[in-house]
Amino acid sequence: MKLSSLKALVTAAPTLLTVPLLALWSPAQAAGDYGTDTCAAGYVWREAIPSDHVCVTPQVRQQTAYDNSKAASRRNPLGAYGSNTCINGYVWRNAFNGDVVCVTPQVRQQAAYDNAQAANRLAPTNLYGPDTCISGYVWREAIPSDHVCVTPQVRQQTTYDNSRAASRRNPLGAYGPNTCVSGYVWREAFDGDAVCVTPQVRQQVRDDNAQAANRVAN
Incomplete structure (x- = not known):
């Protein structure tokens, strides 16, 4: 997938984001302070849930936080999957097993791509003997x-x-x-x-x- 295509995936709803990007990112996450989960330069933990340490761009992390904040408003509790049914136009994100936050199909595709690239985005380290x-x-x-x-x-x-x-x-x-x-x-x-x-x-x-x-x- 080309870089331009990836950017398109995570910029589908950027005008809706209100959380400052720097507020969502700690430089330590790219500075080797988190052992084998340390991200390579330019990447940060996604944190779809607190234990989600898949390394993504800061923009994707911001999109993830936004989607989490909108989760309740994108569900149809009377749908085929009960309280986890997404309203029309949204699908489960599937960033991790059991992730039923409703997002656009493009965001789910981004999550799948980031999961596939996870191992390639970790910082090399020999700090742990x-x-x-x-x-x-x-x-x-x-x-x-x-x-x-x-x-x-x-x-x-x-x-x-x-x-x-x-x-x-x-x-x-x-x-x-x-x-x-x-x-x-x-x-x-x-x-x-x-x-x-x-x-x-x-x-x-x-x-x-x-x-x-x-x-x-x-």
Whole structure:
């Protein structure tokens, strides 16, 4: 996609934005202060939700904040998808799993493009000793000490699964409060990890654990 096309995607509604751009950006986000999530020069965290550290242009971050502020006004609570139904002309943003903020189709396309480019927009760093990931990988952080190197998408999935942990448990099940509801299994990213995830995510975790040594910078 050409740069001119990208600019067109994020300038479809710029005249509506009222939040000063500098108020949404901290220079530290591009200055190497945030470990493996540090963005390359010219990019900042999108923050569609606080844990969304996909690196985007400041303009896209501003668009994201604007769309979040307009979320309620773009829903039709009587629609086919209940309270998450978008009004005519809007679609779910899908910046992360479960993102149902309603945006224009162009903004959703921008979010998909930014997600695809996430690994390429991270600042190179060797500030974290033997746990430093090679380019394109970041710490998984299923718990703060989990420094297995994974793709940014897997890290994002991990954060999401952590946030859904309580809703996926059956406290009356065979394994007590750690019993997963039907369709979910323990993640097992580390010893004692009983966060409930899909079988596909658990397999991804096993693959990432097996590849951990190959993804660490020398």
